Amino acid sequence: MFFSTALKKYNLQTNGPNAVFLILVMLSFCFAIAMLFMLLASIFYDGFLRLSWQFLTQFPSRNPQMAGILSSWVGSLYLMILTGIIAVPLGVGAAIYFEKYAKKNWFNHLMEINIGTLAGVPSIIYGLLGLALFVRIMSLDRSLIAGAFTLALLILPIIIISSREAIRNVPSFMQDGALALGATRSQVIKTIIIPLSFPGILTGVILSLSRAIGETAPLIAIGALTYIAFLPESILSPFTALPIQIFNWISRPQILFHHNAAAGIIVLISITLLLNMSAIFLRDRFDRKNSK
Amino acid sequence: MIVKIVNKGHYTLWRLRRSHMNALRCVHALTILGNKNRYYMEKHIFEIKNLNIYYHDFQAVKNVSVAIPSYVITAIIGPSGCGKSSFLRSMNRMNDLIPNAKLTGEILFHGVNIYDPLISEVNLRRRVGMVFQKPNPFPFSIFANVAYGLKIQNIKDKAMIAERVEESLKRAFLWDEVKDRLKKPALELSGGQQQRLCIARALAVYPDTLLLDEPCSSLDPLATAKIEELLQKLKKEVNIIIVTHNLQQAKRISEYVGFFNSGELVDFGPTKEIFERSAQSMVGRYIQGIFG
Ligand SMILES: Nc1ncnc2c1ncn2[C@@H]1O[C@H](COP(=O)(O)OP(=O)(O)OP(=O)(O)O)[C@@H](O)[C@H]1O
Ligand SMILES: [Mg+2]
Numbered sequence: 001m002f003f004s005t006a007l008k009k010y011n012l013q014t015n016g017p018n019a020v021f022l023i024l025v026m027l028s029f030c031f032a033i034a035m036l037f038m039l040l041a042s043i044f045y046d047g048f049l050r051l052s053w054q055f056l057t058q059f060p061s062r063n064p065q066m067a068g069i070l071s072s073w074v075g076s077l078y079l080m081i082l083t084g085i086i087a088v089p090l091g092v093g094a095a096i097y098f099e100k101y102a103k104k105n106w107f108n109h110l111m112e113i114n115i116g117t118l119a120g121v122p123s124i125i126y127g128l129l130g131l132a133l134f135v136r137i138m139s140l141d142r143s144l145i146a147g148a149f150t151l152a153l154l155i156l157p158i159i160i161i162s163s164r165e166a167i168r169n170v171p172s173f174m175q176d177g178a179l180a181l182g183a184t185r186s187q188v189i190k191t192i193i194i195p196l197s198f199p200g201i202l203t204g205v206i207l208s209l210s211r212a213i214g215e216t217a218p219l220i221a222i223g224a225l226t227y228i229a230f231l232p233e234s235i236l237s238p239f240t241a242l243p244i245q246i247f248n249w250i251s252r253p254q255i256l257f258h259h260n261a262a263a264g265i266i267v268l269i270s271i272t273l274l275l276n277m278s279a280i281f282l283r284d285r286f287d288r289k290n291s292k
Numbered sequence: 293m294i295v296k297i298v299n300k301g302h303y304t305l306w307r308l309r310r311s312h313m314n315a316l317r318c319v320h321a322l323t324i325l326g327n328k329n330r331y332y333m334e335k336h337i338f339e340i341k342n343l344n345i346y347y348h349d350f351q352a353v354k355n356v357s358v359a360i361p362s363y364v365i366t367a368i369i370g371p372s373g374c375g376k377s378s379f380l381r382s383m384n385r386m387n388d389l390i391p392n393a394k395l396t397g398e399i400l401f402h403g404v405n406i407y408d409p410l411i412s413e414v415n416l417r418r419r420v421g422m423v424f425q426k427p428n429p430f431p432f433s434i435f436a437n438v439a440y441g442l443k444i445q446n447i448k449d450k451a452m453i454a455e456r457v458e459e460s461l462k463r464a465f466l467w468d469e470v471k472d473r474l475k476k477p478a479l480e481l482s483g484g485q486q487q488r489l490c491i492a493r494a495l496a497v498y499p500d501t502l503l504l505d506e507p508c509s510s511l512d513p514l515a516t517a518k519i520e521e522l523l524q525k526l527k528k529e530v531n532i533i534i535v536t537h538n539l540q541q542a543k544r545i546s547e548y549v550g551f552f553n554s555g556e557l558v559d560f561g562p563t564k565e566i567f568e569r570s571a572q573s574m575v576g577r578y579i580q581g582i583f584g
Contacts (some may be wrong), residue, residue, distance in 0.1 A: 173428040177490070180386060181441040181497060182418030191444065192430065 008150055040269075055263055059229040060245065064256035069264055071228045072245035074125030075144070076271075078232055079241055082148030083155065088205055090152070091159030095201075096189060098160070099167045119157035126154040127221025135222050142223045145235040150218050155208035159201075162208070166200025167193055203279045204278025210275035214268060216243035242268050337362040337501055337531045338383060343397035345378045345387065352378045354555040356397075361546070365523060365532045367542035367563070370552030371578065376535045379552065380503050383533070384420035385413040401501075416444070421494030421530075425506040427486035429478035429493070434461075434470050436490055437478045441497035456496055463529075464492035465522045484515025488522065501531040509537060520545050539579055543567055551575045 005288040058068025089172055094115075130150030140146040170193050178188045194201075226248040228240040241265060247263035297457055327527050336359040345353035345418040352376040372538045381387040384396060385406060398405045406416050418441070429437050438457040447453060457474070461467040466488045470481070478489055494502060504523075508516040518540075523532055523545055536542050542549055542563065551559040551574070559566060559575045569576040577583055 026550040091515065171428075173424060173426060174430060176386065176389070176424065177430065177493075178440070178444070179389065179445065180384065180417055180422035180424075182414050182416075183444045184414050187444045191440070196431065 002034055009245045017261050018264040024040070041261045041268075043265050045262075046259050047264070050259050050263035051266060055260075056267075060227055060240075061229075064260055067249075067257075067260055068247055069242065069267065071231060072240045072242045072264070073267065074231050075228070076213055076243075078144055078235075079147055079151065079239065080213055082144060082235065083151040083212055084209055086148055086206065087152035087155050087159055087208070091132040091156050091205075092163050092194075092201055094156075094160045095163035095167055100185070100189060100193070115160055119161060122217075123154055123215050124217040124221055126150055127218030129153065130218060130222045140236070142225060143225055143236045144232050144239045146222055147219055147239060147241070148235075150222055151212045151215060154215065155212050156217060158208040158211070159204055162204025163197070165203045166197035168203065169200060170196045177221050185250055199283055203283045206275050206279040206282070210272045210279075213275070214243055214272060216247050218245055220247070242271075335361060337401070338533075339398075339400040339403075341398040341400070343379070343382065343399060344395065345375065345382060346391050346394040347390070352555055353382070356557040358550060358560050360531075360533060362531050363526050364547035365534060366535065366548040366550065367538060367546035368535045368550045368552060369537070369542050369578075370558075371554075371583070372537075374552040376552050377505050379557075380505055380533065380535050381422075383501075383503055384417050384422055384553060386417075386422060388413060394402055401460050418497050419499055419536055420501045420503060421497065421499035423487070423490050423494055423502065423504045423507050425509055427483055427510070429481070429486050429489050431477065431479055433475045434478045434481070434489060435474040438492050438496050441493060445497070448568045460487075460492040460496040463490045463495050463526065465518060466492055482515070484511050484518060487511060487519060491519075491526075492524065492526070495526075495530070501533065502526070504534040505535060506531065506535050508541065511546060516541070551578065553578070 055068045056073065057070050058066065058070075059070050061067040098108070098112065102111075127150060130146060130153065134140045134146040134149045135142060138146075140149075174192055174196065175188050178192045183191065224244050225238050225240055226244055228238060232239045246261045246264040246268065249257040249264065252258075338360040340358050340360070343353055343356040344351060356379065368380065370376055374474055377395075378387060379389075383399060383401070383406075387393050387395065396406065399407060401416070401420065404411065406413075430440065432440075435457055438460050439453050442453050442456060458467065458471075461470060466485060469485060470476075470489075478486065481489060487510075491502070491507075508519055511519070520541065523534070526532060534542075534546070546563045548561065549559075549563045550557055551566065553574060558568070559573070566575055567579060569579070571580060571582075573579060
């Protein structure tokens with residue numbers, strides 16, 4: 001009798017607390033999903049009808065029906081490319097330095113802690129830094145390149161941290177194998193460490209870019225313009241970006257502009273989703289290739 | 293100067309004629325190693341004098357002095373943790389890579405102290421190859437694995453690389469098994485094949501010494517037999533120093549045996565003599581399984 005109750009799969013005494021815990025986590029999960037779903041539903045409800053080819057290929061306008069996001073999505077695209085070009089070499093370079101060259105002294109330790117902290121600094125702070133440094137001191141004005149530098153600063157800590165993780169995951173016996181064949185330290189980095197950590201680095205880069213593409217505050221802080229009816233001609237051109245355009249439309253009183261904003265959000269979410277999916281896809285693909 | 297190396301008579305003679313590249317390498321080697329007169333006359337490939345290796349305060353190798361004869365197989369045996377791997381790694385300066393490892397004493401390779409500040413450890417490792425306990429092919433193709441050592445020497449001649457890959461795979465008894473799938477990932481090979489690939493990879497840069505650290509410990513008897521056969525053939529071309537836990541293996545393949553115990557080289561001599569030591573001696577007791 002005693003054994004039969006003890007061995008029963010569901011017995012209230014042992015499984016009671018378990019069940020309560022399960023219900024609690026399920027509830028919080030449902031709550032999160034429900035909120036997200038409601039948000040998405042209301043955005044789709046407002047914006048879906050505004051989505052059209054025209055919406056993507058027209059410049060902003062006073063007339064909500066005529067307004068499109070051409071200048072802002074092109075601006076976002078250029079911004080991402082420039083941000084990547086600036087942040088990736090710097091971030092990966094710093095990661096290689098930390099993992100492969102830096103001595104374990106207090107200064108480098110301090111730097112590491114510092115970078116970890118920077119990853120958590122609110123993005124508006126980066127915007128203010130960008131405003132002072134790039135816009136004012138370097139007098140790049142409210143240009144694409146100033147925006148890209150600002151966003152690059154913002155994602156640099158994330159790229160450094162994720163790249164370091166990827167580099168650390170390269171097995172040391174691979175590096176020993178190369179060194180034993182007479183490879184120099186820089187050759188090991190070029191021919192073993194970078195190729196083997198590439199998928200990890202790429203995943204980190206894509207994820208941080210997908211964060212940067214949605215950033216509004218730093219761009220507003222550096223004073224990116226909201227109404228731009230032309231495409232940027234050079235990296236010194238003024239620009240606008242999707243989140244700024246959305247922010248601008250939402251702050252207008254007319255309801256039709258709010259619908260435009262919702263449509264813009266759908267585009268932005270789709271891009272973010274696409275980037276995240278490609279990061280996952282790439283990681284899986286390389287994992288499979290490497291584990292062979 | 294080149295003629296002098298040719299006088300050495302062994303495998304070198306044959307490979308010098310193959311292309312001037314090799315000749316250049318040998319000249320290069322001479323300039324690194326200096327001491328031309330001893331280069332082709334000596335009976336000993338390594339002369340080790342008062343070698344001590346420390347990790348932090350722990351002394352792993354204690355005052356070892358020994359001369360290792362050329363063109364034979366020398367086996368290093370001894371109980372686990374007695375410093376065999378440390379000793380082996382010191383001979384191509386792979387121990388330099390371990391933080392906190394410290395070394396005193398001299399290791400003469402072709403009569404030149406390899407710990408002389410003027411010696412480049414990278415060039416040394418191109419002359420003294422190493423095969424590790426766990427097969428560690430790079431996650432590249434079979435071809436790229438063998439070609440790696442040439443690539444890092446900036447050899448660009450495709451035909452020469454292909455020729456050298458084929459030759460090295462043949463020397464490592466692997467060619468017949470992989471000739472149809474050179475472009476396939478090396479990690480698809482079996483453990484024994486992977487280990488022979490690692491040997492081929494080391495041979496491709498024409499080392500004159502091969503250090504093997506328990507190369508068969510993760511292989512089955514058949515794969516082990518294949519590698520033993522291979523080493524028997526290779527010893528005519530390269531000097532071989534092998535660490536092994538398998539006493540039968542040491543007895544089968546080696547001409548000389550060194551016996552380590554807690555960091556000291558207790559005994560060194562021709563294999564036959566060592567295996568006939570009386571049960572009173574430490575080696576005798578180790579060989580009969582009384583300790584270790
Ligand atoms: N990186 C290291 N840091 C600190 N101590 C080490 C390190 N490597 C080896 N040692 C110590 O040095 C001693 C000799 O190690 P070594 O690896 O040379 O032994 P071994 O004879 O090869 O042993 P095994 O047969 O188990 O491979 C051991 O006591 C080990 O704990
Ligand atoms: Mg060992």
